[in-house]
Amino acid sequence: MFQEHPIVWDDAKVARLWNWYSRTSPFRDLYFAKRFGDLILRASKVPLSQPLAVLDFGCGPGFLWDHVQALGARWTYYGADFAPESTAQLAARASGQTGFGGVEHLTGLPMRCEDGRYDASFLVEVVEHVGDNYLEPILTEMARVLKPGGQLVISTPNREDLAQSMRLCPECGAVFHEWQHVRTWHADSLTDYVTRFGFRPRTVEPIDFFARGLHRAALNGLRRMVHGTHKPHLLGVFERTPS
Numbered sequence: 001m002f003q004e005h006p007i008v009w010d011d012a013k014v015a016r017l018w019n020w021y022s023r024t025s026p027f028r029d030l031y032f033a034k035r036f037g038d039l040i041l042r043a044s045k046v047p048l049s050q051p052l053a054v055l056d057f058g059c060g061p062g063f064l065w066d067h068v069q070a071l072g073a074r075w076t077y078y079g080a081d082f083a084p085e086s087t088a089q090l091a092a093r094a095s096g097q098t099g100f101g102g103v104e105h106l107t108g109l110p111m112r113c114e115d116g117r118y119d120a121s122f123l124v125e126v127v128e129h130v131g132d133n134y135l136e137p138i139l140t141e142m143a144r145v146l147k148p149g150g151q152l153v154i155s156t157p158n159r160e161d162l163a164q165s166m167r168l169c170p171e172c173g174a175v176f177h178e179w180q181h182v183r184t185w186h187a188d189s190l191t192d193y194v195t196r197f198g199f200r201p202r203t204v205e206p207i208d209f210f211a212r213g214l215h216r217a218a219l220n221g222l223r224r225m226v227h228g229t230h231k232p233h234l235l236g237v238f239e240r241t242p243s
Contacts, residue, residue, distance in 0.1 A: 004168065007176040017180055019085040022061045031060055032125040036209040037067035040124060043207065043235055044153040048073040052119035055080065058126035059103065062090030079103035080111060109137045115144055120151040128156045128181045139197040146240040152199055158206045158234040160184040190236050199238035206231035
């Protein structure tokens with residue numbers, strides 16, 4: 001009998017969804033790192049001109065790598081993700097290119113790297129997808145692989161109303177967020193959570209990545225005033241404290 005029910009995400013379901021998104025239009029073009037990766041990189045203030053080792057954790061097909069290249073960063077970029085098709089796509093098009101350090105298909109944590117390997121790590125639209133059972137190990141791992149003073153850059157929706165993006169599978173009855181979001185964040189909750197793992201905040205603030213240009217920024221600001229809404233995105237930059 002057909003019955004609506006909240007989906008229970010597990011590793012297999014998550015991988016199926018993101019493998020499909022990564023190869024399917026228009027979803028492939030809606031990846032946040034593809035649309036706004038350049039803005040995230042600039043807003044993070046991680047210096048592009050320095051020869052840094054940078055991890056893109058939850059890299060998907062590697063759209064942030066495209067922006068790293070386009071901006072002429074002197075970094076060595078490394079990717080890591082749990083979705084095998086996504087990591088295979090990145091490896092196929094980036095292997096052998098200058099500045100590409102490799103990509104790891106994760107089947108669990110810890111990663112296959114030594115402590116203090118990276119100068120910076122980006123979690124672009126990752127922390128809204130995982131419960132504490134995964135988020136705690138991820139942030140513990142970020143604290144392990146980052147050098148003291150290394151920067152952890154996190155982007156996530158700001159004060160998202162998850163109910164607005166729920167969808168129903170008409171075959172099995174599962175009700176799920178179309179982008180597999182399971183939690184919502186604001187500046188204080190993100191700061192409080194991340195600082196538990198040996199990080200101190202440099203900046204954690206709402207931001208509107210949709211507002212490219214002064215005209216769009218002014219128009220979006222006016223709309224928020226009229227409707228009483230918040231800036232849609234959140235960017236946190238944290239520093240790894242000495243152990």
